[in-house]
Amino acid sequence: MGSKAKAPGNGKIAILPLGRPTFDLPFAEERLAAMLAALERAGAELTGPRSLLLDLDAARAAIADLSASVPDQVLVLQVTFTDAGMVAEAARAFSGPLSIWAVPEPRLGGRLRLNAFCGLNLAAHALGLAERAFGYLYADPQAAEVDRDLAALLAGKRIARPEPTRPATGGDPRGRQAALSLRGTRIGRIGKHPDGFDTCAYDEAKIAALAGVHVEELELDTLFHRAGAAENTAVETVATHAQTTLGGLDRIDQGQLDRSYRLKVALDGLRVDNRYDAFAIRCWPESFTEYGGAVCGPVAMLGEARVPCACEADVYGALSSLLLQRVAGTPAFLTDLVDLDAADNSGVVWHCGQAPLSMADPGFAPQATIHTNRRMPLLYQFPLRPGRVTFLRISQARGRTVAVIGGGEMLKRPMAFTGTSGVVRFDTPAAKLLDRVMGAALEHHLALAYGDHRDALGAAAETLGIPILDL
CATH class of the missing domain: 3.40.50.10940 (Rossmann fold)
Known part of the structure; x- marks a missing residue:
């Protein structure tokens, strides 16, 4: 004291x-x-x-x-x-x-x-x-x-002020089609969201009423047991894919790497057996502390195959990724916003190492790596490629359901942090974006896809009957 x-x-x-x-x-x-x-x-x-x-x-x-x-x-x-x-x-x-x-x-x-x-x-x-x-x-x-x-x-002069929304509008028919296509889709939630992660909580009745989505809840042990029983031929197929796309696999623990591959086989089996369109997975700490391998690399593989997987059992994150993917016609990546720099007018989006491979900067050879905190594989490592990007979050912040929509330019920059990350110049200046994120009290996960899809997402929000909060 x-x-x-x-x-x-x-x-x-x-x-x-x-x-x-x-x-x-x-x-x-x-x-x-x-x-x-x-x-x-x-x-x-x-x-x-x-x-x-x-x-x-x-x-x-x-x-x-x-x-x-x-x-x-x-x-x-x-x-x-x-x-x-x-x-x-x-x-x-x-x-x-x-x-x-x-x-x-x-x-x-x-x-x-x-x-x-x-x-x-x-x-x-x-x-x-x-x-x-x-x-x-x-x-x-x-x-x-x-x-x-x-x-x-x-002195009390930096108080977070709630951000206004606007009525949803959009003329791109892809948005309406994508929103309607959500009806009847299925999300497999594996494990509960971690304590203290209100950002990942959901209400099954509300999400069903909003988008006609069914969420099926599974225990983490279901995934781990299935991974342990994975057939060796299926595991070898995953390993071969990794070997043809990633460098550095020989530098990491091979037993832990095998367990990570087996999680991919297990998720594939659950998806086929239960007709899941997306997953929301409690990825830590149990995948490391109880199972012994990371799910991040398998999540990256599934994302590339158009099966979005949200970390921390974030069901609305999975929904946001699924909708953005269907609007964009390309893979989506559920990111954390981890930095905003007003002087550089940029931000960094990052997740441990699970961006789809097609998002890699073509000037960087994708690498296999380990989780920076938990020290286990498999994670992807590369900077995100430059180009126009769109962000979406179907948000429940401040107790209201809104579509958070934003855009920006992924810059050609060196890798900001290990794993998969990119430096973004948002359409909104970085200092103002900080005020918006804090004022809206947004969730920490945003879905990202390449291209400008804001008008189509406006049409999707209109179809879902929710207003827009411009990021």
Whole structure:
């Protein structure tokens, strides 16, 4: 615990520094030290822990301690990715002003060391669903303008404001056809979404009423048992495909690689037996901790074959990918938005290593790799190819169903982070896009496809009877 001279108008500020041990903790601790130094410069009267809270129990203990001190506001320091559980606990415990400050990290082509933006995104969504006002800041603690932005945050001048929607319109008949084609489609949800991932929750009756989609729920063990029993000839077919499309397979653990191949065989079998059009899969941690192989590479293969697979059992993510794929006539990729840089006017979209192979930059030979946190194969690695792209999310943010539609240009840039990632110049300037994502309290997954399909998606939204929120 610590304190400094009281900053006029801010009162006592309770800090909650959040992190997760699967990320780069030494780097996270450096970033936290810089954040605390910036708060010291601001003259804030701080109370709370000065070290990372790495799990929900630690956060609960800190919240209980802070409640006794009766702070005037709470500042969450989002140093690495975390799910929204800790922030939700803080929001329930404190009725006063609550803000979140997340830190960017350099795009150096290595692992995503912090992924703090994604943590901010999940927290904002949870707070939006709870109708809880919150402030936000996404800024380097050592940036020239951070003192100004931090002062504004602490003074309550950076509050997330709900974004307006507009009536859906669109003249491209592909949109109406694609929306109608969803009726009778089937999504296999394998496992439940992780705790703290309200972004991936769904209501079976609502999704059926919206799009005529049936969701069938399976246990993760069903997938794992089927993978363990996969026939060797089918596994060899998957291995041959990987060997002809990816470099570096000989550099990774062959036993774990075989288990990853077997997940692809198991998913193919489930798809055929149950007539699934898409999957929503709880991909971690159990695929690593209980089964011993990554599902990311198999997901990339299925995506290329026009069977979208959403991470973290995100059913609406699977629906969004399926609709976008049918509008575009090409594979879709469910991404995380992991960075926005106002100075460069760009963002980074990324997922561990599961983009369809046809999205690879032709100047880069796709590689096999391992999960950066869990250290198991199979994942794809390449930067996304340059070109026009469209984004879609059938969203439930702030308790309303809307079609989030946006566009941008994938830039010819070096790989920002390991796995599959791309640098995008969105049609909306990056600084404004941050305000929209936070204000709308959007989910962290967006479906991406190449080409400009915004008009057709407008027609699809009109057919589904939902408004549009322009990204």
